[in-house]
Amino acid sequence: MALAALAALLVGVFVGGSPLGPKSVAWSLTHPHAGGDAGTIVWLLRVPRVAIAAVVGGALATAGFLLQGMLRNPLVDPFLTGVSAGAAAAIAIGVALGLGAAFLPAVGFVAGLGTALLVALLARRGSGIDAERLILAGVSLSALFSAFVALALTRLSHNGSDEILAWLAGSLAGRGWSELLATLPYVAAGLVAALLAVPSLNALRLGPSVARAVGVELARTQWQLLAAATFLTAAAVALSGIVGFVGLIVPHLARRIVGSDARYALPASVLLGVTFVALADAASRALIPPQEIPLGVLLAFVGVPSFLYLYLRPSGAARLWGT
């Protein structure tokens, strides 16, 4: 699986809009300080872009895995907590107010975190978080924020609405090292919190009451999982806009391949998420050059049929949550 992820990253570096032979790409990769046109394209465009694709894929898959495990619901995706809807609404408002494009990822990131916090506070019960309330609050607030986006889209000029649409469709076009470095601390923090929660996630497979009886600090674990998933998702949204289905499908695929033990299923989700988005991003650049198909659109085209296949084939539904 690690090899598949590595291969997908390499494919991403070798594929692109500008005609560049495999030999010169390989030479540039092995000689990072040589410079030249090929070196510039590889090190300032392709490598950061592939790295971002990897981070987005890994972050969304991890966030999906955490939330599915926490809520014990196989249909949960990382956007459930309102991160994407809140970010999209804030970006739409930002565009409407004439905010510069450079500020938009940060605005989206902060608004995503804020929305998730609001959803979590609404879903609070006692010191912990109630799964049903979380889903209800997340869905409701997402609907509200989507209405803001729709309002902005109908009111704004073409330039403004194009900018918003590019976000909604999900894309890595024009992202580079600076965006990646800005989000990396949050991704790293989210990933560490996720890895620390692995034993608790395994106990949670038996349901919250059993998990608590064997010693899981339920409330703390819920906040930890939610915070980790939110930071990972918000970082991914800031980097790529709304890239759907990775966070929903990849954890399923991972569990199907390695089983539900989080010690294996979480790393597998990360690697599969990296593979999935890196390949999809390469395809989005390579299919009709020099234009790009929005990443979110491409993933939905590939992701939805494969999810339906997993879910609707005979005996698929019964095994979806399990192995």
Place this chain on the structure above:
Amino acid sequence: MSLRGVCLAAGARILLSDVDLSVRAGEFVAVVGPNGVGKSTLLRSIAGFARPLAGTIEIDGSDSGALSAHERAQRISLLGSDGEVPAGLSLREVAVTGRFARRPWWDWTRSDEDLRIAGAALERVDLGTAGERDFASLSSGERQRAWIALALAQEASTLLLDEPTSHLDARYALDILGLLRSLARGSTSVVAVLHDLNEAAAFADRVALLGEGRVLAYERPERALDPELLGRAYGVTFVRVAIEGEPRVFARAINPPRRQEGTLSDWQRARHDR
């Protein structure tokens, strides 16, 4: 373990008040009483999952509500009555989950000892050869035994079990009660909610009879399972008999409705006519 002046509520409704119980190390206590009297709430409170309105609950000299979940799970294992059915999990995975509190919460490792203890717990409930089976494929009785194995794998000194014999057939009910009986020695004590009064009579050292919002009796079975007290607790008449010298109690149906002659054939005839 001791409870002093404990008052328990479910929502706004007061269930039990002035509960004073102490369980000695090595003792097997059965908790009996009618539906809704607060037996499960009592267990959950001892385990620290429900806060009493008043009073103190001490385990090994410390307040059970003040312990962290992690510390509590090292001392107390609670078999609840609300077990869900996890999918895609082997029995071994379920049993080994009982070892969670034996290491820091963030530690991924599982020692050979953990696996051995989980395997031994499965053997004690006669599921030793079923370790690789999917939990969801088990019968309800086998699931119940798997939950008991999980509780045993915790190796806590206080075992709290809510209806451990539910779903079990006659043989396994006796096996499990015998197992609990044998566990209750040394520093380990067992508190089990039982619905079958005669299971309590045969296996428990002491019986706590709950009724009328309080502890009606907390004594040896032959004293606690008194027909008059049981009648007050359950609201039906009990008779007590001796079977091979052992006291046993039975609820007696007064004027039970007789099966009506011809009911079935009338019904069949009506169906035939149509």
